[in-house]
Amino acid sequence: MIPAAFEYAKASSVDEAVKLLDRLGEDAKVLAGGHSLIPLMRLRLAQPKALVDINGIKGLDHIEVKGSKLHVGALARHVQIHSSQTVKESLPILAEVAAEVGDNQVRNMGTMGGVIAHGDAAGDYPTLALMLDADIVTNKRTIPARDFFKDIFTTALAANEIVTEVVFPVANGPHKYIKFRRRLFDWAIVGAAAQKVDGHWRVGLTNVGPTPVRAKAVEDALAKGAKPEEAAQHASDGLNPAGDLRASPEYKKHLARVLTKRAIEQAQ
Amino acid sequence: MKHKVAVTINGRKHEHEVEARLLLVHYLRDVVGLTGTHIGCDTSQCGACTIHVDGKAIKSCTMFAVQADGRNLTTIEGLAKEGKLHPIQQAFWDEHGLQCGYCTPGFIMAAAYLLEQNPNPTEDEIRRGLEGNLCRCTGYVNIVKSVQSAAKVMGGASTTAGRSAVTAGGE
Structure with missing residues (x-):
């Protein structure tokens, strides 16, 4: 399958990339790891008029702790994130999630910024960013994750705005991410994450709606002393997931409850 | 508009002008003539097109040839040495x-x-x-x-x- 023709430009700095996006207009897309964009282009579900390749921008793949925050550069690849000692020590759930994205070949290409900007509710990083109150930093501003994911594949990013890094809180307490899928390299049919931050549980869900979901009702029940299995019953409160080839809405809600219970119980 | 791609494949330098939309796997097979790299699913799942770019395994159906400019590639043809299988x-x-x-x-x-x-x-x-x-x-x-x-x-x-x-x- 051959993508439709497009104009191609390489940027060597964020400023240059933004200028190119300004010049090329709304139909231009940013090319990072390309592992969501290129498949969409091959299927011609996406036909951007132009691509701005940001892979050559130096210094955008940083992974560092500053104070109580973990900064992950937009071009940090999954393989870097899951093998980073810094991530393993400061936010181990992120390292574990990165190790389960796609397969080796995908992890060698796919990036933090790409996953966040793509805004796929089946992506794993958006769930973590939302439940941990991460900040999405762009060339223009800092956007809290809760204001970032707007709708299906829709984020708060403007056409000429580029994610430069994602800033997570340092959290190395009990945690678990469970990704339910039929094959090892698949997207989650449903995913559930639990992470203790400053003594309080944060709970997030993947692929149960148009955006990632923070399971506040579960968090509140746990805070009031409910057992994991009781609290997890609230995981499907307010959910209205779309059915797909792999799961009906009812089944996804069932999975949300079961996986949430397991994530909390297995967190360590 | 065509773009210049200069790559080293299995130790040999190659230079071509290609369309931006040309996928790396099509470049290897149709332009360079290295047909050992296969196209299986065309949906980034099957890995038949796996090659190494700068020593890292990637799926060459999910990268444009223009992205390989200046990089070192190894394909299946580059493994055997002097007639001896890897x-x-x-x-x-x-x-x-x-x-x-x-x-x-x-x-x-x-x-x-x-x-x-x-x-x-x-x-x-x-x-x-x-x-x-x-x-x-x-x-x-x-x-x-x-x-x-x-x-x-x-x-x-x-x-x-x-x-x-x-x-x-x-x-």
């Missing part, structure tokens, strides 16, 4: 790690990357390391055996010949 190729032969053979180049390139990262993998680590490659004949048992056998040859008896062959284009 230890992983030999192991796939010895252990019958293939049935129809269509997925084999991708599996061998993925296995080469796996053994670079982890020269002595367990069976589970091999299966996980090859998760990005599909064999529609479902010949996984012998594929795993082949990688185990190659790991012994490459790690045990000395030679890093196998490994340096894998990265010859990349270093």
Whole structure:
């Protein structure tokens, strides 16, 4: 399958990339790891008029702790994130999630910024960013994750705005991410994450709606002393997931409850 | 508009003018003429098109040729040296790690990357390391055996010949 023709430009700095996006207009897309964009282009579900390749921008793949925050550069690849000692020590759930994205070949290409900007509710990083109150930093501003994911594949990013890094809180307490899928390299049919931050549980869900979901009702029940299995019953409160080839809405809600219970119980 | 691509493939330099939309796998097969890299699913799942770019295994159907400009590529054709099969190729032969053979180049390139990262993998680590490659004949048992056998040859008896062959284009 051959993508439709497009104009191609390489940027060597964020400023240059933004200028190119300004010049090329709304139909231009940013090319990072390309592992969501290129498949969409091959299927011609996406036909951007132009691509701005940001892979050559130096210094955008940083992974560092500053104070109580973990900064992950937009071009940090999954393989870097899951093998980073810094991530393993400061936010181990992120390292574990990165190790389960796609397969080796995908992890060698796919990036933090790409996953966040793509805004796929089946992506794993958006769930973590939302439940941990991460900040999405762009060339223009800092956007809290809760204001970032707007709708299906829709984020708060403007056409000429580029994610430069994602800033997570340092959290190395009990945690678990469970990704339910039929094959090892698949997207989650449903995913559930639990992470203790400053003594309080944060709970997030993947692929149960148009955006990632923070399971506040579960968090509140746990805070009031409910057992994991009781609290997890609230995981499907307010959910209205779309059915797909792999799961009906009812089944996804069932999975949300079961996986949430397991994530909390297995967190360590 | 065409773009210049200058790449080193299996130690040899190549330079072409290509359309931006040309996928790397089509560049390798149709422009350079290296047809050992196969197109399987065309949806980034099957891994038949796996090659190494700067020593890292990637799916060449999910990268544009223009992105490879200035990089070092190794394809299945770059593994055998002076008519002698790479230890992983030999192991796939010895252990019958293939049935129809269509997925084999991708599996061998993925296995080469796996053994670079982890020269002595367990069976589970091999299966996980090859998760990005599909064999529609479902010949996984012998594929795993082949990688185990190659790991012994490459790690045990000395030679890093196998490994340096894998990265010859990349270093």
